[in-house]
Amino acid sequence: MNSEMLKYLEDVGLTESPIAKAKEIYKFYDMLFPGQITDIFVTDYINAGGERTYENLWFFTNVKAMEAKGFLTRTDYDCTTIKDKVLFWELTSQQYDFANANNDSRMRVVTHVIGGLVMEMKASRKNCDNLFEILKKYIVPNCVS
Numbered sequence: 001m002n003s004e005m006l007k008y009l010e011d012v013g014l015t016e017s018p019i020a021k022a023k024e025i026y027k028f029y030d031m032l033f034p035g036q037i038t039d040i041f042v043t044d045y046i047n048a049g050g051e052r053t054y055e056n057l058w059f060f061t062n063v064k065a066m067e068a069k070g071f072l073t074r075t076d077y078d079c080t081t082i083k084d085k086v087l088f089w090e091l092t093s094q095q096y097d098f099a100n101a102n103n104d105s106r107m108r109v110v111t112h113v114i115g116g117l118v119m120e121m122k123a124s125r126k127n128c129d130n131l132f133e134i135l136k137k138y139i140v141p142n143c144v145s
Contacts, residue, residue, distance in 0.1 A: 001026045005040045012042055012127050018072055022057055025068045029059050036061040041134050043122045060138050080117050086142040088112040101128040111139050
């Protein structure tokens with residue numbers, strides 16, 4: 001895992017133990033796709049008590065999206081090809097201007113790919129900026145025409 005990925009994990013508020021878990025998962029996917037992982041994303045949301053909750057961990061290559069569901073508590077990994085396979089994407093947001101996220105910003109991106117798979121990613125606060133970058137870099141360019 002490169003230094004930019006580690007900085008991202010720290011910036012979204014992960015502490016030492018969750019970062020160690022993310023490193024383990026990265027190693028797993030890197031064994032399958034050596035040297036190909038280019039990005040990381042952690043889904044998060046603000047729960048009813050106002051606390052930030054981390055849900056799923058995503059990795060991306062130029063061709064694939066890999067998800068570790070409930071990465072802090074279980075082992076549930078998957079992978080799909082997204083290169084030229086996105087059929088439809090939907091974005092919803094609150095208090096986000098697509099440039100400068102704030103503490104009230106929320107965003108959700110749902111992506112449908114060929115074969116019926118649905119990818120869902122959520123973000124809160126400054127992580128909305130990161131999710132928007134993932135949308136621009138991996139989802140939108142892979143829409144089928």
